[in-house]
Amino acid sequence: MRLFLMIVACCCCVLGAFAQGKPGSVSGHIIDAGNKAPVPYATVVVADKSSGKTVNGAVADDKGNFSVHGLNPGLFTVSVEFIGYNKKVIDSIKITNNNTAINLGTIAILSSAKALNEVVVTSKAPVVESKVDRVVYNAANDLTSQGGVALDVLRKVPQVTVDVDGNVELQGNSNIRFLINGKPSSMFGNNLADALAAIPASQIQSIEAITSPGAKYDAQGTGGIINIVLKENRLQGMNGSINLAAGTRLENAAINLNLRHNNFGVNLFFNGNAQLSSSTPNSQDRSSFADNKLASRLWQSGTNDLTRRSYATGLGFDWSPSKKDNFSAGVSFNHFSSQLEGTSFIRQWTSGSLDTTFTSRPNSSRNWLDAADWNLGYKRKFNKPGQELDFLYSASFGSPHARYYQLQYANDDAMPFGGTQGYNPGTDHQHNLSLDYTQPVSKSFTLEAGVKAIFHDMQNSAQVNAYDKITDSYRPDPTQSYDFNYRMNIYAGYLSASFNLFRFLDVVAGARYEYTSVAMDYPGGTVPSYGNFVPSVIFSHKFNDDNMLKLAYTHRLERPDRELNPFLNLSDPYNITTGNPLLKPEIGDNFELGYSKSFKGGGNIYIALMERINSNDIKPYTAFYPTYTIGDSVYTNVSVTSRVNIGTEYNSGLIITSSVPLTKNLNLRENLQVFNRHVVNQLDGGNRTDGVNWRLNMNASYQLPKNLVAEVFGEFRSAFNNIQGRQPQNLSYTIALRKQFWNKKAALGITATNPFSQYISQVTTIKTATYSSYMLREIPYRSFGINFSYKFGKLQFKKEKESDNNYLNNLPSF
Template sequence: MRALFIPFLFIVFFANAQAQVSSVVKGKISGKVTDATNKQPVDYATISVYKQGVASPFNGISTDPKGNFTVDHIPPGEYKITADFLGYQRATIEHVIVKDGDNVSVGEIKLAPVPHQLQGVTITAKTPTVESKIDKLVYNPQNDLSAQGGVAIDILKKVPQITVDIDGNVELQGNANIRFLINGKPSSIFGASLTDALASIPASQIKSIEVITSPGAKYDAAGTGGIVNIILKDSRVEGINGSVNLSAGTRRENGSFNLNMRKGNFGVNAFFSGNKQLNSNSPNMRTNTSVDKFSNTTTLFQEGSNNFTRNGYQSGLNLTWNISKHDDLTGSIGFNHFGNHSKGISNQRQSKIDSLGNLITDFESIRNSSSKFNGTSTDVSLNYKKTFEKEGQELEVLYTESFGNNTFSSFQQQDYLNALIPSSGISNNNPGKDRETNISVDYAHPISKNFTLETGAKLDFNHINNNIITDTLQGGVFVPNPNQTYGFIYDRKIYAYYLSASASIFHNFLDVKAGLRDEYTTTKADFEGTNIPNYNILVPSLVLSHKLGGGQSVKISYTRRVQRPDYGDLNPFLNISDPHNISTGNPALKPERGDNFELGYNKSFDKGANINIAAFYRRNTNDIQQFTTFYSELEINGITYNDVSLSQQYNLGSQIRKGINIYASVPVTDKFSLRSNMLFSQRTSNNPGSASVTGFAYRINMNAQYSFGHDLSAEFFANYRSSQKDIQGTNPKFVFYNFAVRKMILNKKFSFGLTASNPFANFVGQRSTTFGSNFSQVNIRQVPVRSFGISLSYKFGKLDFKKENKEKEKDDDMVTPDATPAEKDKGK
């Protein structure tokens, strides 16, 4: 652990020392921006600082929700300050004198509305790729060239603290138990198949991704890894505008359409997107060696290939109504569909020898298999938000309902070639429905300027109705198998209440946010012989943040999280789609609890460079992990299966993960920039009755972007994830890289892009191992990754800005609050 923290301490010390050398002579400029007509604060106004007599700004910032701003790290000298916001005339303050260490206040800057409306204006600006906030990191993919034409998984590969493997499985600081949200709301789209869901959301539809490793009391306690919130694009700009995105390639095709309309206090956003992953063939090989109670050794060798396709589409309608100055109503309805189809063939050879090396049996077989999944979900939400005259006081009521229909089917048949053994096979059909209802009420009340209380309650009801229909092959015909056919009903209810407080103490030296959440869970399932107990969990959280000056900040956080076993983990149904590799649930599972500690540091440099470091320590108890047991013979409902690896989830003691994540962004020149994200961690699993297992892993990526001018830019991205030891073997390493180029024309309304992923290798090899007391297994897969693609994007529309709607006019797509004054002048 010392080795992990040495880089953290060294970098913090060095950066802090550099800041102390320079902050002695540097000062600050602060003020407030208001509307000249109604005296209301102007949030997200752009403040730019120029050296007197120089045409280009060298520093700047956006105002906060109260209209306030502070630009620090200002050397002594004479400056010009400008304030801009779309639909307002620029305000300029000349000859602002800053002396050594001064905090100069320019007072209230009043913005006057423009005397005419803007017609047909398109304004673009660069948003910081990564933003560090007190409780989360925000990744903005607007300038992400290599993800163009991709899906959510492609963007997640670049997000700090997140790791994605070759199959699309996501981990946050090494933990796969993540709570995924869309626009801050749960969705049944994630419940059926997380990987398929993330592969169905086009990258062109995503505005930002929020990573919350230490969620506060307001958030659900679910997910010991933390929360990932996917924010989709919308627009609150007066007028009609939208975008069309199309991409095609050798491995994937995408398309999306966005339309935004707003008139006065009413707005509509509609979107549709679809995608398809084209057929890919993955060769695979598996060798299993086992020893039975008679000391006979059996070797099972399987070699074949698997064809895989995936498809999905999404559509939605969002409505916003600003009823009054203090009342907003938002409603949305969304429909999602995704599915996949897998089909493969495998040649098998099984041989057995005794302890003296004599051959007992040796036979060959061919196994044909297929599986198909289809899932749909409908999400409905209604949100009411009320603000009060007292700044910061607000009430919010949210209702969401999510309906899902999912069907999974599988088939396998094994035919023997050189033995008088009848063919065997099994066919499953598994339709199911789920419904999740959430009702929450949140209230914030500022006690004073520096102290705010928040409280709220939530109901989370989840209902699942599932059926499993199974046929087995007998005499060459598939007939119903009553022992493997049944249905169940699963109900889980969570009742939650929280109280939290945020304050600035010691003369704004330290920002504090502390809270406590209480969640009571009841679960009922009619699994045979199962009685799941109710339980209550208290979830404390604490964040301490301090600004060091010189663009630096440091924070310490703690939170407790919980991972409840879902119905798939609890369901005792035996999946026998591969009779040599059977999986089942465990109705005796208890919830996993995690205590997460984090120390974070962020530093922003004068010329745009940024570094963010997060050192973490996570301890899970009742740790839920999959464990594989090998059986020479396993009887299931009167049928005996030979040489079976049975996988099941268990509460296996505790797990400790400690590590460090380093993110750095450096603008090497005006045209060339570099970004890197590095994660180093060590995981130790302590299982009662077994020796502890410790494994070290790391993930490193590099992103290089170059602008050739004339709106032509190129990017290279490479990502490496090491293998890692777990309680029963090793997980495979993963290497991925791609190239991208983009050209923008027609005033940046139209863009054309080309991408190439792993162009120099058709496959990426994946080697994993599993072992136990009486068996060892090696799996080798060749995953096809090489692809080439083309993408097109077009933005359209006319924007009208009116001063009475200023507080609602924040365009998330075509207009950004970080536009420079020069760009805004160009638009006008």
């Protein structure tokens, strides 16, 4: 750590030598050559004359005036462009130490011969973009995910993997911080897979997988950050879209409406979806051992029917009363629920006994959540380009609920002999206040600083009823009922610097300090307050505009919160799941060495070596108990699964992602990840687990005549060893076609997923010194669907105003 601080200090000293120049400027006034009227919001680009590389730029104001700053002495060309006008190029603009301010006076640009009354603009960003700290997947043209949900889009994102149960990993780590439009939401708190299944794919503009978050970002999430950016149109006028999808497993609908007039804009949306009921056959064969001899055996089989429902609506606006001030606000409401119902048939026997017990167990479990999010932001820009002050307040109010019941019948008895009902309602409040300031010191040196406060309050109560055979009714069980309250406040500050070192390395270095105060209302659940110093640094070098090499280090945390709730789910009394109030934060140290290259045809490739070291590593852990007491009840031959701090995990990997246009019409994308996972399990006496696993997905799209596009997507994830057994492999594929019509305003698509096999077989094994378990699930994954989308509205480009006058910063940032 001291070495890191010394490096940052030395870098800050050196950068002073590069910040002593006198930046020059180019200004002017743009008019229409015909009517001499000002041309507002025209784009001005200043490029180096010898290399042609863009140096800086600006957007003219509403009177046609512009000024481009931050130019070192040299020879430049100035280009002026605007829709409906011919491009104007002014050559050989010379800036010297004695002549730093160049005024080009009035620049007249000619109107093109073709008038633009109503236009349709097609602007297709690269599907995959590699940036210094993240990879961006632009989902707008994703065919095989059309009609699907966020989980389907996430499967396409480079360096991300999603299993059939909706568990997400980023570079092999599942402890990920999820954001919506750059902001946290309590909708991710109750059940992550349910939350991601509640967001229609048609609502997603892009997904950012931030593998090397800088000091500006919260330290939460040892795996990194995934930011889901929802669609928003900033063009003038009224426009929107309608998306409808129906299928054998999933149905959804989404409506977007955008209204923008001059400097005020409103965005509204509504969406809903339903995953239709599907039956999952399952079985388990489990044995326990004592003194290396078989002690008991349990076999159960049955089916579970899963359904999901969700809807969401929201409203957002932004207003720029001046070029330097911008206000934004938004509010949204989300509801989603999932229900699992089934019946299991059980046989069990013990060593030395000739009797076999036959029982059956109908069971049901349901999770649902209502969540409201809101935010209010203000951005202030100053005269110096890039100098900004940002304030953001965001809040989320969620009400998660979980409920289960199960009854147990012996043989064919009409009356049950036992059963349990459990209900776990709760609230989840989050408030976030942040203030960020950016100060460009010179063209090659920028400072960022900020403070943030997070207030997180969770309350849960467990209401458990036990079945009474005598009265044939449920009665409250006070020994299993409880209240669990958890409050976590985080106070953070950071400082970050971006600069060029020795005219060779671009450096982004920073440090963040977070102080966490925790209060828990639960017996034995005292958690002391703690502080964490969180450094991060990225070294990168661009060989040219198409090649970049980077080395990144980030220090991250994983604070347990919802996993602390000790609620016991007894829907399967032989396989109990629960939370762990004694969990400690997981600490992650992440290293990444990567090389990216872009090709002129639009393709790109990224190759990286990564190492992730997690201490206090949080993993699911299963323990077997011959007898297990819960309140006044005693359960026999029970496995209990909870998340625990297992020890230390070393995850080493190779990542290769690419997007290659093989021909004008054929594009191929691939995402390969190979990991070696080494875990030191301190709970089991330092046992070590090693295993190599790999994941590969490929996507091929082909442009056919008459606006018809075909696409195929397939993915494979190998089986791998975990700390107690082996996780299953997974193979799936999707075929899609889309036809555009009505001047490309409408599209009709069809999709088919695993059309030739109804189920995906998932075999999970657990093996310890005292028991072994073999579990098989047949997950229904085959589906067929049809979807329709329609875009409407008039786009008035002549009144369009960019939100940022600095041309190089015009790309959206979340």
